[in-house]
Amino acid sequence: MGTKQYQICVVEDNAPIRKLYSTLLKKHGFQTEDFPDGKQAIDWLKNNNPDCVLVDILLPDMNGTEILQFVRKKENGDSIPVIAATGFAHSNDRQKFIDIGFDSYIPKPINTATFASDIEDVIRKKNG
DSSP states (O other), rough: OOOOOOOEEESSSSSHHHHHHHHHHHHHTTTEEESHHHHHHHHHHSSOOOOOOEEEESSSSBBBBHHHHHHHSSTGGSSSSSEESEEEEEEEOHHHHHHHSSSEESSSOEEEEETTHHHHHHHHHHHH
């Protein structure tokens, strides 16, 4: 990783998976803000602009696309990469999530060896 310490908003209702994401990202030098549901994430996002939002598609209180829509409506929201993390891993799902407006898609189970660098690549691609 370069000199910038990226801040990642992690939205995942499954506690062990959320902890895994956070641990992998922190080992890569990222800061994380972790949330178990969409409401808490949106409350935080109202006053914060992370470098990336990693969101599970199926949350207990809302769909991950609702978080995507909230981020995109924020001032400068188009500059924040939003990545879908989901167990929907069919061949056409990746394109479906990109077409909806996500910047990238990470299928579950994740590749722990490349997870953090894949997210960093999305951030760098989005922000030039």
